[in-house]
Amino acid sequence: MTSLLLPEVKDALRSGDEKILAESVAALTQELLAADIADLLLTLEHDDAVKLFKALEPRKRVHAFEFLGLEEQEKLVENLGADTLGSVLDGMSSDDRADLFRYLPEAARERLYPMLAQAERNDVKRLLEFKEGTAGSVMSTEYATIRPDMTVSEALEHLRHVAPQRETIYVLFVVDDQRRLVGVVSLRELITAVTGSRVSSIMRREVISARATADREEVAALISKYDFLALPIVDENDVMLGIVTHDDVIDVIKAEATEDAQKVGGVEALELPYLETPVLTMVRKRGLWLVLLFVGQMFTANAMSHFENEIMVALVLALFVPMIISSGGNSGGQAASLIIRALAVGEVRISDWWRVVRREVITGLMLGGLLGVLGFVQVLVRAWFSPQEYRGHGMLVAATITVSLVVIVMWGSLAGSMLPILLKRLGLDPATSSTPFVATLCDVTGIVIYFAIAIFMLRGTLL
């Protein structure tokens, strides 16, 4: 839809007259939703975007601004006059405004404070005190409260007045004189209730809430568990501080899944989107893990050099090292990614560890058996074509490969599944047991297992 409008918008922007511009922009954007206007702003050149933004109707301007990313918001902030900027910032929902201020450098922040109305300035400063990642840092202070002694019709009348400034009016928080949270009513319940009855008689008193210092992930879990529209955030005295709404949860859940995916992939979690992360930051976040894994991998050279004599006698053993150890790493990576995700969504708990062990041992043996058969056939075929490499012991080498595969794949599945559970038990993030970490572990141990089995099975024959 926005792409269809683009030529017309560009035409309008070309007309120099501000009044004509404002009129045509108003006509063009009338039926567009804020998210679409934001998309439109993103597709325009920066100068045109600023022009269009200024020509927008004030309320549309605020909503479209909220749908932009932090980087784009910052760019606009740098190019708007104090008047436009002040009205946009005042009009923003309190959580989005706090996000922007948290993102901006100190100097820009100080420059913006004077443009804000006193109430909004205090609001931002209070919200900025909450640490990133806490419920307080993602909450909005624009919620609708009612009193327990109001009648239903009084409460509805009150809502009619405050509705435009509240992020949601579909969940109403009942507070006492000290603004302590004493109950909650949904607008649905209010609308279907007898108009003369008191709020206190229809409100639910057991309220699920979270502390402002709680982890935002915890808040997301509560909202997702109960299918809430909004979760109240309170201080240690149950005094209401703000709300976190359903749409923020989607962002949190996406962000957490991204963080986990990056950690599982062996990258320290990035704070910014991929294309916005400076290359040096990227090198640091990936380099740390790569170096650790590299140091781990140095042990594969050590492990192999212990078996130099065996390799010298039967070079053919060395040819299968990558294939065998990576099979262990692959099955371990599979198990790790399954368990990490299952822990993240709560399908598996720490207490399930024994059930996981049994499943993985059985699965690992079956998978190892499968690969073992393939390995057996492969070695026999190779031995058929170049018998001198095997010095007449093709069958024995094939058996060695098969046994090694079964043991190593089983061991990989077990190690890969237990590491995330162990990390969680130690209070660490299970996603840290990244696939490459599991693979490296399996590589080093796999070499030892493989040559130990080879020495045992081939002693007196090939070795």
Added chain:
Amino acid sequence: MTSLLLPEVKDALRSGDEKILAESVAALTQELLAADIADLLLTLEHDDAVKLFKALEPRKRVHAFEFLGLEEQEKLVENLGADTLGSVLDGMSSDDRADLFRYLPEAARERLYPMLAQAERNDVKRLLEFKEGTAGSVMSTEYATIRPDMTVSEALEHLRHVAPQRETIYVLFVVDDQRRLVGVVSLRELITAVTGSRVSSIMRREVISARATADREEVAALISKYDFLALPIVDENDVMLGIVTHDDVIDVIKAEATEDAQKVGGVEALELPYLETPVLTMVRKRGLWLVLLFVGQMFTANAMSHFENEIMVALVLALFVPMIISSGGNSGGQAASLIIRALAVGEVRISDWWRVVRREVITGLMLGGLLGVLGFVQVLVRAWFSPQEYRGHGMLVAATITVSLVVIVMWGSLAGSMLPILLKRLGLDPATSSTPFVATLCDVTGIVIYFAIAIFMLRGTLL
């Protein structure tokens, strides 16, 4: 909270009398939210859970049932009488009911149909016609509609009556005589509007909607983009069929992230939670990938056997094979997991491929350089302690390792980042370029690159 109640609930269940049980259960569960009652049912032994469930107040029973997983719902279905079951099924929200029927085996489904009221039976059958994964398969048919010619107060009065049977009344869909969707109004707008004005004068006419045949992922993306409470689902004539609500989106987003994580980990996506997936299914879903990767890894043995002569002359080269090729695989895995996730959340598009190439080449060279330095030092140290292995050419071997690491790590980053983009360009799922797949690709190519560089650099000296 539920765990504190557990002893009391168990006490109540022990009393044989049904009336006493119902009373104490009503008292205990009065202030509990449906999600918590569901948790309580899960912690009880199955027989106790059935008892408790039957003793619940009918409305609570329906809501608690909806919060249970499909497996638990099925177990309860098998143990409830026709009366209880019929009322629970009739009372369920239409999308949850359709989910259950879709999950149940054909025989169980046929047994349940007669217990449903006619309207609900037709509703289930209609919803079951939509294929799994489509918008139609996750939509609910319990939405609130109003007419364009209603006044605001008529619309509010209408809502008061239908509220209990609708999944949400906070978004109102305006339909004409043919039930075609012509507009949308939020309850917030309705409440703040002048009571005498017509719905047609306050409704927004440009409605964002989706077809019932659209992918559920697409629907989730729309709801998440616009921060909607509910998205209308229509047929090809714009006739309203249902809605998908904000809480369903969270489930879809979680499910998609889980699917991606499994694919990236080299596992075909599971349909059931980890612990509920039968071991044989697990073996099939993992075995297919493991076998493919194993076949790929067979080429490492082939590749190495081409360099048998070189290895024979300089066995030391073989010792570093696992370390070098896995460094390429690790950096490739990092790049792949970053890009797969960035594509999934829309941070990177196919058209960004050239920007990604430049970033990955620079990042890869820097990371390769970092590992190269470490490799150089390592080889020199090893050569110092066992000079006979290196036959006086420690410095040259160290340089070979360094150059190989730089090239292979850069190549890994490039291949790992381009594969997901290429897959997406071909219309395939980028998550299929799993970490182990990238690692295997890097293993085989890495061996060739390594020995080619070694032959070039060591010719006439060590080789």
